Amino acid sequence: MKINRRTFMQGAGATAILSSLSGLTPGIANARTTGAHSNLLAKRNGEVVYHSCLRNCAARCLLKFRVQDGRMTYVSGAEEQAKTGKAPCLKGQAYVQYTYAPDRILHPMERVGAKGEGKWRRISWDEAYKKISDRLKSVITEHGSESILPYSYSGNYGAIGMSASGERFWNRIGSSILERKVCTYAAYDGLESVYGTFLGPDPEDVMLSDVYLNWGHDETVSNTIAIKLINKARDNGTKFLVVNPQRTPLCNQADVYLQPKPSTDVQLCAGIMKYLVEKDLVNHKFIQEQSIGYDDLLKRLDELSYDEIEQITGVPRAKMFEFAQILGENEKTMLRMGYGFQRNFNGARMSRAVAMLLGVTGNFGKRGNGLVYDNIHAGAGLNQSIASGKYMRKNKDAQRINMTEIAKAIHPTNPTSHDKPSKPIHAMIIYNGNPVVVAPDTNAVIEGMKREDLFVVGHDMVMTDSLQYCDIILPSASQFETDDIVGDYHGYYIQVCQKVIEPVGESKCNWTFFRELGQAMGFEDDVFKASNDDIIKELLDTDSPDYKGVTYERLMKEKFIKLDIPQPVLADGKYNTPSGKIEFSSKLMSDAGYHPVLDWQLPEEEMEPKERNLPFRLLSSGVPQRVNSSFYNVKYIRAIPAYYVKINPVDAKTYDVKDNDVVKLSNHRGEARFVVIVTEGVLPGSLMTPKCNWLRMNPNGTEGCTNSLTTDKLTDMGGCSAYHSTRVDLAKA
Numbered sequence: 001m002k003i004n005r006r007t008f009m010q011g012a013g014a015t016a017i018l019s020s021l022s023g024l025t026p027g028i029a030n031a032r033t034t035g036a037h038s039n040l041l042a043k044r045n046g047e048v049v050y051h052s053c054l055r056n057c058a059a060r061c062l063l064k065f066r067v068q069d070g071r072m073t074y075v076s077g078a079e080e081q082a083k084t085g086k087a088p089c090l091k092g093q094a095y096v097q098y099t100y101a102p103d104r105i106l107h108p109m110e111r112v113g114a115k116g117e118g119k120w121r122r123i124s125w126d127e128a129y130k131k132i133s134d135r136l137k138s139v140i141t142e143h144g145s146e147s148i149l150p151y152s153y154s155g156n157y158g159a160i161g162m163s164a165s166g167e168r169f170w171n172r173i174g175s176s177i178l179e180r181k182v183c184t185y186a187a188y189d190g191l192e193s194v195y196g197t198f199l200g201p202d203p204e205d206v207m208l209s210d211v212y213l214n215w216g217h218d219e220t221v222s223n224t225i226a227i228k229l230i231n232k233a234r235d236n237g238t239k240f241l242v243v244n245p246q247r248t249p250l251c252n253q254a255d256v257y258l259q260p261k262p263s264t265d266v267q268l269c270a271g272i273m274k275y276l277v278e279k280d281l282v283n284h285k286f287i288q289e290q291s292i293g294y295d296d297l298l299k300r301l302d303e304l305s306y307d308e309i310e311q312i313t314g315v316p317r318a319k320m321f322e323f324a325q326i327l328g329e330n331e332k333t334m335l336r337m338g339y340g341f342q343r344n345f346n347g348a349r350m351s352r353a354v355a356m357l358l359g360v361t362g363n364f365g366k367r368g369n370g371l372v373y374d375n376i377h378a379g380a381g382l383n384q385s386i387a388s389g390k391y392m393r394k395n396k397d398a399q400r401i402n403m404t405e406i407a408k409a410i411h412p413t414n415p416t417s418h419d420k421p422s423k424p425i426h427a428m429i430i431y432n433g434n435p436v437v438v439a440p441d442t443n444a445v446i447e448g449m450k451r452e453d454l455f456v457v458g459h460d461m462v463m464t465d466s467l468q469y470c471d472i473i474l475p476s477a478s479q480f481e482t483d484d485i486v487g488d489y490h491g492y493y494i495q496v497c498q499k500v501i502e503p504v505g506e507s508k509c510n511w512t513f514f515r516e517l518g519q520a521m522g523f524e525d526d527v528f529k530a531s532n533d534d535i536i537k538e539l540l541d542t543d544s545p546d547y548k549g550v551t552y553e554r555l556m557k558e559k560f561i562k563l564d565i566p567q568p569v570l571a572d573g574k575y576n577t578p579s580g581k582i583e584f585s586s587k588l589m590s591d592a593g594y595h596p597v598l599d600w601q602l603p604e605e606e607m608e609p610k611e612r613n614l615p616f617r618l619l620s621s622g623v624p625q626r627v628n629s630s631f632y633n634v635k636y637i638r639a640i641p642a643y644y645v646k647i648n649p650v651d652a653k654t655y656d657v658k659d660n661d662v663v664k665l666s667n668h669r670g671e672a673r674f675v676v677i678v679t680e681g682v683l684p685g686s687l688m689t690p691k692c693n694w695l696r697m698n699p700n701g702t703e704g705c706t707n708s709l710t711t712d713k714l715t716d717m718g719g720c721s722a723y724h725s726t727r728v729d730l731a732k733a
């Protein structure tokens with residue numbers, strides 16, 4: 001592979017273009033070259049290419065693209081895979097527009113003005129590689145390799161795009177290690193403290209369940225194809241329970257819906273368990289044979305009265321009893337726990353309490369039972385240790401930066417990580433990531449990124465808020481312009497992502513970029529010569545028993561394979577806990593400084609008074625039209641309102657606001673303006689505004705977005721983000 005590849009775009013001359021605040025197109029030349037097929041809707045014949053959606057979405061649809069004359073013309077769901085069916089979500093249906101978006105960045109650019117000013121000069125890839133490799137080498141000489149930090153997460157979820165591509169480079173140069181724990185990690189510890197794993201049963205087994213219990217998960221947004229499964233199960237008579245402080249559309253479908261105040265789930269679980277114990281709806285045989293600490297649990301439950309539970313959770317006890325009765329009197333329960341819910345200071349402790357419900361009812365180890373959380377069997381079974389080149393890392397003890405604490409790590413004067421001083425970061429490469437609007441504390445992130453002594457490279461398809469603060473911007477190919485494979489994290493599927501079209505403009509996929517950058521750094525290792533296909537073969541060359549019978553040839557032919565993981569999981573009654581049993585009392589919890597059974601602490605108790613005393617808890621959830629910050633450049637998606645805040649009618653009255661008023665939310669971190677929606681969908685004292693909305697696209701004012709307000713303090717265990725443990729003030733704008 002030659003790195004000095006000349007492209008037809010080169011030599012067209014350097015262009016310095018001012019950013020436009022109203023549009024999304026600062027510094028982008030010649031967008032016309034990307035126009036979608038002129039007869040877009042008329043041409044549905046061409047070649048069919050299978051490519052799984054690589055957004056961070058639990059649905060993980062397998063899509064089918066039509067290609068004519070080298071152009072993507074039409075997308076549909078691959079109905080061959082029952083889970084996806086014919087129709088992807090509204091984002092999936094936008095993929096032709098997403099791929100040929102007129103604001104795709106088409107060539108590398110270098111900053112010519114101040115950071116954030118939006119003035120750019122076009123450069124070639126060769127110049128870009130030279131500048132980046134020269135700078136990285138001098139940073140390594142002056143400050144050591146740990147002063148270089150990758151920042152990336154889930155913009156592309158491919159096994160290569162997300163992991164192997166960048167990791168080969170980072171392991172080879174020995175950069176700081178980015179802990180990519182923003183999303184799911186608190187519950188890992190919480191669930192493991194009860195039953196020793198966070199991996200769960202096949203969700204398709206919900207057909208066998210008597211009860212489907214949804215705890216803090218919004219499938220109407222974050223896994224729409226799961227609704228098909230739920231509805232089929234309901235047709236079979238499966239009862240449906242939901243717990244969520246927000247009344248999502250799914251809640252309206254529930255047989256019993258509980259709306260607790262945010263983060264009061266430990267107390268709610270205690271109430272449910274009290275009822276199950278009192279009505280003798282617990283599974284004594286299971287408890288006796290497969291658990292420890294049940295007596296401690298009984299004692300702990302005695303310490304909290306129903307009055308206290310009602311007062312803390314806000315859930316009327318009659319409703320809670322009705323819920324508990326259904327859980328107790330039915331034999332098989334599958335519980336689906338959300339990711340968003342555990343992004344709270346007490347996230348691990350809440351997840352633990354939820355898992356204990358299935359412990360007292362004995363809902364483990366039989367088909368149609370169990371807890372589905374982050375079912376990463378397929379991804380975890382791939383041979384990432386080879387594909388990601390872990391063996392190349394010499395400094396295994398390199399400093400670790402938690403991505404939620406990015407602002408702290410790049411702080412202008414006082415960099416810290418995990419509450420300790422950290423080695424200053426002097427170079428950062430952003431790819432698959434958009435820290436300015438997805439990480440907490442936007443203003444602090446920007447302050448760090450603006451440092452003149454911090455060299456920042458950004459690789460993305462469109463001009464995100466984060467790219468605005470870079471020194472060098474590189475055009476990324478979309479996922480459809482390269483080959484990859486991907487594992488499900490809800491079901492058990494491994495799926496293909498076969499290249500649909502050639503890269504648009506001069507864009508390069510993540511692996512091409514890191515491979516060529518590696519070569520520019522002078523790395524002659526064979527790993528920097530591999531093709532995407534070579535890496536896919538390495539990934540599938542795995543010892544994982546889950547991959548029994550899965551070969552490269554078979555996957556390429558069949559396009560998706562459901563891993564043959566024997567059901568039920570946890571059938572042998574042996575759990576990966578210190579005692580080998582389900583632990584109602586856990587030393588892991590007491591060692592971490594929490595109550596070994598159930599810990600009552602609420603996030604407010606951990607806030608500084610200046611935040612604790614603010615009137616509202618701020619929830620920030622996903623919205624149907626985006627995945628995190630992705631898709632917002634697509635015009636018709638931008639037309640769907642996203643800069644709103646939901647407020648309960650009681651609070652609306654107190655604050656004298658009505659629908660469509662603009663309000664300012666604020667705290668000591670920043671402020672942001674949103675349009676009011678008055679709804680009982682949120683409780684009094686809580687607000688909800690969509691997560692990850694763009695900063696400079698906020699039509700109510702560009703001084704803030706959702707994450708201008710959110711906390712970067714980590715969860716109780718697991719080092720996860722805790723966005724939902726944020727409080728704000730509200731005023732009419």
Ligand SMILES: Nc1nc2c(c(=O)[nH]1)N[C@H]1C(S)=C(S)[C@@H](COP(=O)(O)OP(=O)(O)OC[C@H]3O[C@@H](n4cnc5c(=O)[nH]c(N)nc54)[C@H](O)[C@@H]3O)O[C@H]1N2
Pocket residue numbers: 056152153154155156161182183339340343430431432433434435437438439459460461462464476477478479509510620621622627628629630690691692706707710723
């Ligand atoms: N307030 C609040 N904030 C949150 C959350 C919350 O609940 N509340 N949730 C958090 C969670 S759970 C997560 S997972 C994070 C998600 O954070 P991210 O993973 O950073 O979010 P995305 O917006 O999905 O993707 C980031 C960027 O990747 C780019 N991208 C896509 N494909 C490619 C590619 O192939 N190559 C390159 N180089 N770039 C690509 C996209 O264009 C996008 O700009 O956000 C977190 N932020």
Ligand SMILES: Nc1nc2c(c(=O)[nH]1)N[C@H]1C(S)=C(S)[C@@H](COP(=O)(O)OP(=O)(O)OC[C@H]3O[C@@H](n4cnc5c(=O)[nH]c(N)nc54)[C@H](O)[C@@H]3O)O[C@H]1N2
Pocket residue numbers: 056057058183215216217218219221222223243244245246248261262263264265338339340341342344619620621622623624625626627628629691724
């Ligand atoms: N369309 C779309 N799909 C997405 C995403 C997106 O942005 N848009 N994001 C993707 C990503 S990265 C992730 S991690 C997943 C997230 O998927 P989910 O976990 O389903 O999404 P969230 O909206 O973050 O949180 C789920 C619910 O948790 C509730 N919740 C908040 N606090 C509490 C609490 O204290 N107790 C209880 N019981 N519930 C609480 C919220 O009200 C919310 O409805 O979705 C993925 N899919």
Ligand code: SF4
Pocket residue numbers: 053054055057058059060061088089090091092093223224225627
């Ligand atoms: S965003 Fe989710 S639901 Fe939509 S196409 Fe992708 S995987 Fe499917």
Ligand SMILES: [Mo]
Pocket residue numbers: 056182183184339
């Ligand atoms: Mo996430």
